[in-house]
Amino acid sequence: MKQRIVYLAGLISTEFPESLEWRKRLAPILQDSGFEVRTPLFGKQNLKSDSPDGGITSGSATAKSICLRDRRDVRECDIMLTHLETFGSTRPLVGTIAELAWCWDQRTPVVAICAADNYLMRKHPFISEFVSHYCESEDEAVDFLRRYYGRG
Numbered sequence: 001m002k003q004r005i006v007y008l009a010g011l012i013s014t015e016f017p018e019s020l021e022w023r024k025r026l027a028p029i030l031q032d033s034g035f036e037v038r039t040p041l042f043g044k045q046n047l048k049s050d051s052p053d054g055g056i057t058s059g060s061a062t063a064k065s066i067c068l069r070d071r072r073d074v075r076e077c078d079i080m081l082t083h084l085e086t087f088g089s090t091r092p093l094v095g096t097i098a099e100l101a102w103c104w105d106q107r108t109p110v111v112a113i114c115a116a117d118n119y120l121m122r123k124h125p126f127i128s129e130f131v132s133h134y135c136e137s138e139d140e141a142v143d144f145l146r147r148y149y150g151r152g
Contacts, residue, residue, distance in 0.1 A: 003034060003035060003036040004034075004035050004036070004078040004079060004149055004150075005035070005036045005037075005038055005076055005077045005078050005079075006030055006035045006036070006037055006038070006077060006078070006079050006080070006081055006145065006149075007037075007038045007039070007073050007074055007077035007079075007080045007081070007099070008023045008026065008027065008037060008038070008039045008040075008080075008081055008082075008083075009040070009074075009080055009081070009082035009083070009095075009096050009099045009100070010022070010023075010082050010083035010084065010085075010093070010096055010113075011083070011085075011086055011087060011089060011091070011093055011096065012040060012041065012095070013087070013089050013091060015089065016086075016087040016088055016089045018087045019083075019086075019087045019089065020041060022083055022113075022138060023039050023041055025138065026081070026138060026141075026142060027039065029142055030081075030142065030145065033142070033145070033146050033150055034150055035145070035149075035150070038073040038076070038077060040066075040069075040070050040073070040095070067098075070095070070099065071102060074099050074102045074103060074108070075102065075106065077103075077108060078108070078109075078149070079108060079109045079110070079111065079145065079149050080099065080100075080103050080108060080109070080110045080111070081110075081111050081112075081113070081141055081145065082096060082099070082100065082110060082111070082112050082113070082131075083112075083113045083114075084096070084112050084113065084114040084118065084121040084127070084131075085113065085114065085115065085118065085121075097126075097127075100126075100127065100130040100131070101126075101130065103130065104129065104130045109132040109133070109149075110130055110131050110132050110133075111131075111132065111133050111134075111135060111141055111144055111145060112131045112133070112134050112135065112141075113135050113136070113137065113138060113140075113141050114131075114134055114135075114136070115136060116136055122134065
């Protein structure tokens with residue numbers, strides 16, 4: 001059976017390291033559970049030193065190359081896991097919103113990690129339409145993915 005591909009979407013900000021670290025925590029857990037993991041952080045090991053804008057861009061990557069690579073990964077994924085928290089950043093989740101729309105357009109399910117009291121990410125009509133299932137924690141999201149999308 002082919003491995004299901006999970007794309008890990010969400011804020012990328014070097015000023016808010018938790019926006020980077022959650023992917024590092026969950027990727028090996030998901031891989032051990034039989035998923036192939038794709039992340040927009042692939043190839044960005046030196047993001048803190050390479051990115052002049054806090055993680056929006058990286059090194060010699062152009063805006064077009066970033067968008068094309070992430071769009072390809074989203075198109076190839078079977079499910080997207082997105083963290084809709086901003087970890088204290090005031091920067092909007094512009095890239096994440098684009099990725100959510102790409103998933104919605106191709107009917108790819110989206111599991112979102114988001115606090116129950118995050119009104120904007122739970123009640124905005126676009127976001128609530130794009131998200132297939134909300135979880136309040138990383139553990140809950142991993143359990144949900146294993147149960148409903150794992151090999152079986």
